[in-house]
Amino acid sequence: xxxxxxxxxxxxxxxxxxxxxxxYFVAQKFKVEEDPRIDEIEKLMPGANCGGCGFAGCRAxxxxxxxxxxxxxxxxxxxxxxxxxxxxxxxxxxxVEQAPKVAVIRCNGSCANRPRTNEYDGLESCRVKAAxxxxxxxxxxxxxxCGDCVKVCAxxxxxxxxxxxxxxxxxxxxxxxxxxxxxxxxxxxxxxxQGTTAKNKRRVYVRCVNKDKxxxxxxxxxxxCIGCGKCAKVCxxxxxxxxxxLCYIDYNKCKxxxxxxFECPTGAIVAVNFSPKKVxxxxxxxTI
Numbered sequence: 001x002x003x004x005x006x007x008x009x010x011x012x013x014x015x016x017x018x019x020x021x022x023x024y025f026v027a028q029k030f031k032v033e034e035d036p037r038i039d040e041i042e043k044l045m046p047g048a049n050c051g052g053c054g055f056a057g058c059r060a061x062x063x064x065x066x067x068x069x070x071x072x073x074x075x076x077x078x079x080x081x082x083x084x085x086x087x088x089x090x091x092x093x094x095x096v097e098q099a100p101k102v103a104v105i106r107c108n109g110s111c112a113n114r115p116r117t118n119e120y121d122g123l124e125s126c127r128v129k130a131a132x133x134x135x136x137x138x139x140x141x142x143x144x145x146c147g148d149c150v151k152v153c154a155x156x157x158x159x160x161x162x163x164x165x166x167x168x169x170x171x172x173x174x175x176x177x178x179x180x181x182x183x184x185x186x187x188x189x190x191x192x193x194q195g196t197t198a199k200n201k202r203r204v205y206v207r208c209v210n211k212d213k214x215x216x217x218x219x220x221x222x223x224x225c226i227g228c229g230k231c232a233k234v235c236x237x238x239x240x241x242x243x244x245x246l247c248y249i250d251y252n253k254c255k256x257x258x259x260x261x262f263e264c265p266t267g268a269i270v271a272v273n274f275s276p277k278k279v280x281x282x283x284x285x286x287t288i
Contacts, residue, residue: 037062044079046083050175058076084097099193101191103169103190106209108207113223141209141211142210186209202272204260206248208221210246213245227246247269
């Protein structure tokens with residue numbers, strides 16, 4: 001009986017060792033050689049695996065950089081220009097500098113500006129809420145207020161303001177990874193340049209995405225863009241376009257002069273990081 005057990009153990013061990021040897025030789029025969037620079041570049045990455053670069057993770061991004069041989073179409077928004085300079089050194093090419101970006105919330109429909117018309121009693125998820133109906137206000141384009149963007153932010157840069165019912169961005173924590181952009185079912189969050197220059201962090205944008213006609217939009221939210229086009233008329237840099245009853249400011253053309261902010265009759269255009277004199281546009285009664 002004891003001899004049978006011993007022979008069984010020996011046979012199983014030998015078979016296992018034989019199979020392991022076969023697997024080893026097969027693996028060596030068909031293994032794919034990887035460029036060692038992929039590992040080197042991956043170590044330089046912040047390790048967020050956020051997908052902000054357009055790839056599934058940091059290693060996929062590193063693989064793309066090595067295969068491309070240049071950084072013309074590759075950029076890590078989390079690591080920024082400093083990280084890309086290190087990557088360029090590994091590849092032996094020049095880094096393409098990009099202006100730092102930050103997430104902005106393109107909705108000013110606070111509780112005061114956009115009154116509630118009904119009460120939602122369901123799962124606290126913007127995506128679910130958007131799939132069910134147009135929302136608990138008369139605006140079918142604005143923030144749903146469930147905080148899906150806050151939940152996906154790994155840096156803690158987003159938080160819900162209980163007074164306004166809107167998400168707020170902490171610029172010092174935002175890495176412009178784009179997770180919040182993808183999480184918002186209303187496409188209210190946009191990555192925009194932090195400022196007109198690297199040192200100047202002033203920026204101007206339309207904090208509204210409502211495409212309804214002026215009267216309908218204004219009735220739903222007092223801070224809505226009514227598509228009047230006054231801002232476009234005073235812009236000297238052709239940075240503002242009006243389409244589908246909505247104005248949009250091209251941050252690549254905008255010089256942050258602030259003229260459009262004062263011209264907007266509803267306060268839909270906001271100015272960030274301006275002096276106190278320039279951040280409060282005059283509101284006037286609008287007749288539509």
